Amino acid sequence: MENTSCCIYTFSPYIFLNAYGGLHGGAVAAVAEMVSIACARTVVSKDKDLFLGELSMSYLFAAPRNAEVIVDASVVRSGRNVTAVTVEFRLGESGGVVYTAKATFYNMPVASL
Template structure:
């Protein structure tokens, strides 16, 4: 853990505010070591692999679902924002792959997410990915997260992929 003496605090900041920020960081585990199993390459993928289920795949569209489990929940009991981003990325890649030729590499150039509401623990979430536009060089994907029970839109994401032809040597 970082100590207060290790932190450089601006002279125009009130000391009690600096202390409260330091306490907050300690409470959420900033500067803590990760467990060995999470320090491995692609460890977060292992968390998602067991949670995310593909329900329907068609050209330009994909539907997946998952249940919010404690392992991907934040301290308030809702789906963690990082999990939203990771799921949005995975679904976007899968959706893009339904229209982009396999001989083209794709890479994520931009991912924007709007957090509209929260999906609480044990909530079942439907994730719909769809192609907005796909051209020779760019593919745009929209991803919507809705609560299965109510249909409420809780998160929405937009991903921009750049399509790269395979290098010819």
């Protein structure tokens, strides 16, 4: 499964601001994790548990206060044991990329006893 767009999330206005008036980095990472898990769940069987192995964030530009931010996630690769997801945060008006994330999930089969 190559580059399948599966989740778009829009939030505006937001209250999690840093000292400079931009969207707080921790809030960005939390949204990236939530959206990437939802996206990975679309291709991984429900009988397998997902474990987040790595989350890499790139903070390219600070989204200003009350700007609409559109989050788009896509599955880059999904195999038997590993699923990779990319997430892009874009400004609603200009469409410019402000943050990117890459998440790697391990697919663990449920043990049958």
